[in-house]
Amino acid sequence: MQRDIFSEEHDLFRQQFRRFAETELEPQIERWNSEGRTDPATWRRCGEEGFLGATAPEEYGGADADFLYDAIIMEEVARIRAHGLMLSLHNNICRPYLEAYGSEDQKQRFLTGAITGETILAIAMTEPGTGSDLANVQTRAIRDGDHYVVNGAKTFISNGQIANLVIVVAKTDPDANPPHNGISLLLVEADTPGFERGRNLPKLGLKGQDTSELFFRDCRVPVENVLGEEGQGFKQLMQQLQQERLCIAVASIASCRRSLDDTIDYVKERRAFGQPIAGFQNTQFKLAELAADVEAGQAFVDKLLAAHVRGEDIVTEVSMAKFWTTDLQKKVAAECLQLHGGYGFMLEYPIAHDYADAAVQSIYAGTNEIMKVIIARRLGLDSR
Numbered sequence: 100m101q102r103d104i105f106s107e108e109h110d111l112f113r114q115q116f117r118r119f120a121e122t123e124l125e126p127q128i129e130r131w132n133s134e135g136r137t138d139p140a141t142w143r144r145c146g147e148e149g150f151l152g153a154t155a156p157e158e159y160g161g162a163d164a165d166f167l168y169d170a171i172i173m174e175e176v177a178r179i180r181a182h183g184l185m186l187s188l189h190n191n192i193c194r195p196y197l198e199a200y201g202s203e204d205q206k207q208r209f210l211t212g213a214i215t216g217e218t219i220l221a222i223a224m225t226e227p228g229t230g231s232d233l234a235n236v237q238t239r240a241i242r243d244g245d246h247y248v249v250n251g252a253k254t255f256i257s258n259g260q261i262a263n264l265v266i267v268v269a270k271t272d273p274d275a276n277p278p279h280n281g282i283s284l285l286l287v288e289a290d291t292p293g294f295e296r297g298r299n300l301p302k303l304g305l306k307g308q309d310t311s312e313l314f315f316r317d318c319r320v321p322v323e324n325v326l327g328e329e330g331q332g333f334k335q336l337m338q339q340l341q342q343e344r345l346c347i348a349v350a351s352i353a354s355c356r357r358s359l360d361d362t363i364d365y366v367k368e369r370r371a372f373g374q375p376i377a378g379f380q381n382t383q384f385k386l387a388e389l390a391a392d393v394e395a396g397q398a399f400v401d402k403l404l405a406a407h408v409r410g411e412d413i414v415t416e417v418s419m420a421k422f423w424t425t426d427l428q429k430k431v432a433a434e435c436l437q438l439h440g441g442y443g444f445m446l447e448y449p450i451a452h453d454y455a456d457a458a459v460q461s462i463y464a465g466t467n468e469i470m471k472v473i474i475a476r477r478l479g480l481d482s483r
């Protein structure tokens with residue numbers, strides 16, 4: 100079905116990005132998957148081509164375009180399965196913090212580099228003992244003259260090995276009541292003494308993406324690196340989560356489409372009992388059902404994309420889309436794998452990777468259970 104949220108300019112941009120993705124990104128995916136990370140040269144190429152600043156302000160080198168341009172990048176990255184290259188983490192999850200809360204000095208020092216690709220961004224919220232319960236982070240940033248002294252540990256941080264600027268969630272007032280009032284966001288440059296990268300964690304899927312431990316040991320961060328005001332960190336995080344979760348939903352539906360398209364091709368080729376397996380009613384019904392789910396999901400996501408571009412508060416609906424599309428992605432990957440038979444279990448077949456990559460979608464950016472907690476609260480079901 101023709102999607103009606105994109106203009107002719109968007110379509111041209113898609114063609115341009117697709118050409119770049121197929122010629123410059125796709126040939127590298129296997130290497131990224133085996134090395135467990137992407138490389139700075141690719142980030143700089145993305146910057147040179149303008150793909151790290153489509154939605155960034157013009158005065159810092161961006162194109163000031165609408166969010167749909169970045170949604171196109173997300174869809175095309177998912178289409179070629181370049182999940183290791185987390186452009187949306189950089190463009191749409193981290194960079195907006197610099198744009199929304201950064202001082203002029205911080206923008207000059209970091210935002211311009213994020214747009215050229217010299218500066219690779221990460222955000223460090225999760226800790227070994229604290230994930231969903233973000234207000235309970237234990238990393239401390241205690242003021243000492245014109246510095247904060249940061250101590251603590253983070254884990255599961257995407258881009259953790261390659262980032263040179265990390266937005267760190269830390270307690271600047273550990274005694275604040277309620278605790279979330281004591282949280283601030285600090286910009287930690289990777290060459291700061293006391294900042295250390297731990298292991299690049301081995302994982303089930305997203306093989307080309309570095310997911311790491313980070314450690315802070317008496318790491319002295321200048322006060323001018325606080326993002327916005329001290330104590331505002333939790334509020335800032337909540338303000339940015341709508342977009343983060345929408346990104347996941349956009350990529351999920353695009354991944355569903357890719358799994359489905361490949362499986363439709365496969366069942367037409369593969370033969371059993373003297374006919375293509377596409378001829379069995381089970382195959383037809385399964386794929387018809389999945390195609391219907393994907394169309395419904397796409398319609399919902401497109402509606403949310405349009406509302407997000409208009410600047411509407413759609414936190415409830417985006418939370419719905421995040422859990423629904425990521426659950427769908429897991430279902431599509433599992434059903435499509437089954438239709439591949441034994442080949443579906445072989446890593447030579449992309450559907451096996453789709454199955455592994457889908458698993459994390461319901462976990463990060465707020466687990467799907469947390470999405471339901473948010474929705475229930477917004478439906479007035481929270482008794483507290």
Ligand SMILES: Cc1cc2nc3c(=O)[nH]c(=O)nc-3n(C[C@H](O)[C@H](O)[C@H](O)COP(=O)(O)OP(=O)(O)OC[C@H]3O[C@@H](n4cnc5c(N)ncnc54)[C@H](O)[C@@H]3O)c2cc1C
Nearest residue numbers: 222223224225229230231255256257462463464465466468
């Ligand atoms: C590949 C990958 C990349 C990641 N990238 C980043 C990153 O870049 N930056 C970052 O900061 N973090 C990142 N994360 C961490 C991710 O955001 C957390 O794993 C996630 O928020 C869940 O936290 P947790 O793992 O501590 O699980 P927990 O919070 O311990 O949750 C465990 C289970 O309990 C459930 N649960 C918890 N609280 C409730 C509740 N109130 N009601 C019902 N159920 C509940 C959860 O839904 C889950 O099923 C990444 C994780 C992965 C796997």
